[in-house]
Amino acid sequence: MSSLLFDYLAPLIGADQAAYWAQVFVVAPL
Incomplete structure (x- = not known):
């Protein structure tokens, strides 16, 4: 899991x- 993406979306x-x-x-990742 991408923690950066998670932190942005959460x-x-x-x-x-x-x-x-x-x-x-x-x-x-498309």
Whole structure:
């Protein structure tokens, strides 16, 4: 998981969604 991406998204969309999207972008960075 990208911690930088998580730290950026967490305040915006919540920790659960941030963790999901961070994983998605790391697995499929398209």
